[in-house]
Structures are given as C-alpha cells and as structure tokens.
Amino acid sequence: DAKTTQPPSMDCAEGRAANLPCNHSTISGNEYVYWYRQIHSQGPQYIIHGLKNNETNEMASLIITEDRKSSTLILPHATLRDTAVYYCIVRPFSGTYKYIFGTGTRLKVLA
Amino acid sequence: NAGVMQNPRHLVRRRGQEARLRCSPMKGHSHVYWYRQLPEEGLKFMVYLQKENIIDESGMPKERFSAEFPKEGPSILRIQQVVRGDSAAYFCASSRDEGQPQHFGDGTRLSIL
Numbered sequence: 001d002a003k004t005t006q007p008p009s010m011d012c013a014e015g016r017a018a019n020l021p022c023n024h025s026t027i028s029g030n031e032y033v034y035w036y037r038q039i040h041s042q043g044p045q046y047i048i049h050g051l052k053n054n055e056t057n058e059m060a061s062l063i064i065t066e067d068r069k070s071s072t073l074i075l076p077h078a079t080l081r082d083t084a085v086y087y088c089i090v091r092p093f094s095g096t097y098k099y100i101f102g103t104g105t106r107l108k109v110l111a
Numbered sequence: 112n113a114g115v116m117q118n119p120r121h122l123v124r125r126r127g128q129e130a131r132l133r134c135s136p137m138k139g140h141s142h143v144y145w146y147r148q149l150p151e152e153g154l155k156f157m158v159y160l161q162k163e164n165i166i167d168e169s170g171m172p173k174e175r176f177s178a179e180f181p182k183e184g185p186s187i188l189r190i191q192q193v194v195r196g197d198s199a200a201y202f203c204a205s206s207r208d209e210g211q212p213q214h215f216g217d218g219t220r221l222s223i224l
Contacts, residue, residue: 041217043204043217043218044202046213046214049212093210097144097166097167097209098156099144099154099213100156
C-alpha cells in the first residue's frame with residue numbers, strides 16, 4: 001500500500017499557483033519524497049524530489065514540513081498543459097527500488 | 112537525448128497468444144523497471160532488472176510472465192498465453208543507478224480480444 005495520502009482532485013485557475021498537498025505521516029528518516037505527474041495516455045513524468053530541505057527546479061517547488069510528515073508541490077503559474085494526475089511517492093534512497101503509486105490528485109487547470 | 116523508448120505503443124493479441132513488450136532505457140541507464148497500470152488506477156510495480164540480472168520480481172505474477180534485460184539489446188517483458196485480464200498499459204522506467212529518479216517511457220497498451 002502507498003504510504004501517501006492525496007486529495008483525489010483539485011481545480012486551479014490558469015496563471016495562478018497550484019498547491020498540491022501530500023500527507024506521508026509514517027515516512028522514515030531515509031525516505032525521499034518524489035513527485036511525478038501523468039498526462040493522459042503518457043508515461044509518468046518526473047517533477048522533483050527531496051529529503052528534508054525545500055527544493056526548486058524549472059518545473060516546480062517542493063516544500064517539506066519540518067517534521068517531514070507532509071509536503072506540498074507548487075506549480076507557480078499553472079497552465080492548461082499542467083492538467084494531469086499528480087503522484088506523491090516516498091521511497092528510501094537505497095535498498096527498495098520500486099515506487100508504490102497511490103491514486104494521486106487529478107489537477108484540472110481552468111481557463 | 113532520447114528518453115525511454117517502448118514499442119510497440121499498442122499491441123492487440125487474442126487469448127492464448129504471446130505478447131512481447133520492448134523497452135530501451137535512456138542512454139547511460141543500466142537499471143530497468145516494469146510497471147502495469149489498469150484503467151483508472153495507479154501504476155503497480157512488476158519487476159526490477161539490471162543488465163543480465165533480475166533484482167526484484169516481487170510484483171510479477173508467478174505464471175506466464177517473464178522479463179529479461181540482456182547484455183545487448185532492449186529489456187523484454189513477455190506474457191505467455193494471454194488472458195483478458197492482462198489488458199493494461201505496461202510502462203518501463205530506467206535510472207542511472209538505484210538511488211536516482213526513474214524516468215518512464217510512454218508505455219505499451221495491450222488489448223486482449
């Protein structure tokens with residue numbers, strides 16, 4: 001079973017920031033948080049990952065709470081192309097190779 | 112920089128036939144993972160391979176399914192004597208090493224008539 005909990009769906013207005021929450025209250029000290037998204041009929045696309053510090057790249061920012069029990073993926077200026085299912089995954093850095101996907105959050109960006 | 116390449120994109124088989132799905136990892140990646148996705152569900156891990164070795168096949172059905180990643184050539188997921196329940200999207204991912212993020216192909220959609 002997935003160790004993460006996400007809201008099933010969210011809407012966001014185009015041009016606004018999309019904030020996608022993820023709860024991982026049983027996360028272990030050696031587990032990273034990964035975010036992927038899946039646009040219809042495509043393979044999952046890697047977005048970002050982090051351990052405990054906040055991370056930013058050209059796609060998004062990842063904010064991890066100090067206790068690491070939850071995180072938020074931020075898409076700063078959502079576009080229609082960001083409409084997708086977003087998956088939050090926790091996985092150790094080594095020793096366990098597989099991702100365990102939950103049901104994700106279906107984000108719809110509205111014009 | 113080519114991504115993970117999977118072929119065919121769509122595959123139709125009749126019950127009892129064999130299905131062969133191919134995956135070429137990204138350049139420089141020697142770790143390959145296969146996942147299966149049923150409609151409206153998340154991806155489920157099947158198997159993890161390195162060159163010529165199966166590392167973890169805990170998600171593979173015990174019968175009819177096999178996977179390989181030979182020294183030369185793509186990784187192959189083979190399903191023998193397919194049944195209707197095998198209809199799904201099969202995704203392959205690769206990584207440079209086990210600690211790095213996995214990068215996914217666009218999958219093979221298998222339909223069983």
